Amino acid sequence: MNRFLIPLGIFIVLVVFLWIGLSLNPREIPSPLINKTAPAFELPQLHEPNKTIRPEDLHGKVWLLNIWASWCVTCREEHPLLVELAKKNIVPIYGLNYKDQREEGLALLRESGDPYILSAYDHDGKVGIDWGVYGVPETFVIDKSGLIRHKFIGALTPELIQNKLIPLVKELNGA
Amino acid sequence: MVHRKLIFALFLFLSVPCALADTVETTQKAVTQNNPELEKRVMDLSSHLRCLVCQNQTIADSNAELAIDLRNQVREKMQQGQSDQEILDYMVKRYGEFVLFNPLVKSTTWLLWFGPLLLLILGLGILIFNLRKRRKLMQHAPVLSAEEHTRAASLLSGNDEAHS
Secondary structure (H helix, E strand, O other): OHHHHHHHHHHHHHHHHHHHHHHOOOOOOOOOOOOOEOOOOOEEEOOOOOOEEOHHHHOOOOEEEEEEOOOOHHHHHHHHHHHHHHHHOOOOEEEEEEOOOHHHHHHHHHHHOOOOOOEEEEOOOHHHHHOOOOOOOEEEEEOOOOEEEEEEEOOOOHHHHHHHHHHHHHHHHHO | OHHHHHHHHHHHHHHHHHHHHHOOOOOOOOOOOOOHHHHHHHHHHHOOEEOOOOOOOEOOOOOOHHHHHHHHHHHHHHHOOOOHHHHHHHHHHHHOHHHEOOOOOOHHHHHHHHHHHHHHHHHHHHHHHHHHHHHHHHHOOOOOOHHHHHHHHHHHHOOOHHHO
């Protein structure tokens, strides 16, 4: 009996491990910045290069930082969702225009609408590295005290916004 | 023709994971050729850091946009006089321990590090157990009388005439 049970047992354990392994998304790497203070930066604004934008200025409110670029196809897919979310006035969305050309970034916002209160212009991607950005789009949720509370890797979806983002923002605003 | 299209489609499909990395305009900074020593240090340390876009490559191997940026960051920090450890810590703080190509040795990674050794010990254990069992069987094997010996010998040589 053992002759069959032992290999069968080993096989089942293997299947379970492989099953779990296959259901994980290797591109989603949990950010170590969760519940840490958002890294500081001072970047020129996309629209007005003479003015700057700093996360410290947003202290006291819950806000989103959406990392985007005109060359990023997934960002273009996500864009209409952000425009829609911005219209709902639930949470202010700030943009980080990542490794883009200023003209091309501005052109995208002209064509498809601008969901951002302001966009920071991170031409060389240094601030992106500071924030642990490794693929655009990414969306950070920052709370009133300036802590990063969540990071969405990849494009937001209507489900993510409805079931995760909005409840989280409400919770953070309530607290 | 159809074949060629299929192959092209397959190629496109396979290149999706790195598409993010390649679409950006390449802004690789001119490598500081005049300082080969620094460049060697950059590459040495880079080979310990994982490229998060093409995850099975180090940032030394990868030419993904992010890898180039991270190498530049490493170079810059070295020029500022930071030690290798300080730079590794900087990367871990931003990208998590996953960025280290060699996982740290700690309680959650013990199985990863020592699992193969454990399997080896287990295999050796089973081998020794079986060898002992066999030796015991040999010891308890029935002793043949002289007559039985001759019969066995004749059986083995193929002429079993004595008893046929």
